[in-house]
Amino acid sequence: MEKTENDIDSRLATRLRALRADRGLTLDGLAERSGVSRSMISLVERGESSPTASVLERLAAGLGVTLATLFAEAEREDADPVVRRADQIAWTDPATGYRRRNLSPPGYPSPIELVEVELPPGARVSYDSGTRAAIVEQQIHLLDGTIELTVGEVTHRLNAGDCLAMRLDRPTGFYNPTDRTARYIVALTTEGRGGSNAVKR
Secondary structure, eight states: OOOOHHHHHHHHHHHHHHHHHHTTOOHHHHHHHHOOOHHHHHHHHTTOOOOOHHHHHHHHHHHTSOGGGGGSOOOOTTOOSOOOGGGSOEEEOTTTOOEEEEOSOTTOOOSEEEEEEEEOTTOEEEEOOOOOSSOEEEEEEEEESEEEEEETTEEEEEETTOEEEEESSSOEEEEOOSSSOEEEEEEEEETTOOSTTOOOO
16 A cells, blocks of 8 residues: 655654755755755654645755655665565656656665656656765656656657656656657666765655
8 A cells, every 4th residue: 555645744844854964964055055945844854844846856955965865765685586566666747737656666685767658648847956975977857748848958759669768967858748658668877876965866
C-alpha cells in the first residue's frame, strides 16, 4: 500500500533536517543559499507545510543535492537491491498535480537514480535554480504523451520514445501542451557521489 501524503511530508521533514545538519547549515544559511525563506524551511522541517516542486528544487540546489534525494533514504551497506512498486515513494506537487515516483531501491549505493514522472494536461513546472554545488547529469525518456522541456533559453518538444540528455546547470521548465497526461523516466547521476554524506539526486 502506498504511503499517504502525510507520511511523505513527515519523511521529507526528517530528510531535510538531516541533510541540512550533515552540511553544517543553519536555517538562515540554507535560506541564503536556496532563496527559500527561513520561515518556510522551518515549516517544511516540522512537517507543517506541503511545499511545491519549485520550492523543493530550490532547497535541493541550496543543499547541493537533487530533488529525488529529498525523498530518498541515506545510503547504507545493507540496503535491499530490489524495491517493489508498492514501496516506492510517490509525491504529488500540490500546485500542479505533477507526480513523481522514486524508482530506485531506497538506500542502495548506486551512482544512478531513476524517477518516474506524470505531468498532467496543461501543467507547467518550472525550476529556476541554476548552478549548484555538484554536477548533475540527467536524461529524460518519454514513455507516453508530449512535453515541451526548456533548458535555459532552448525548448525541446519531446514525444513518446524521445530522449533528451541535459545537465542541471541552468533554469529548466516542463510543460504539457496536450490534453493527455505525459509520462516519462528521468535517469540521474551526480559527480562525486559516494558514501552516506555524498550529494546526489
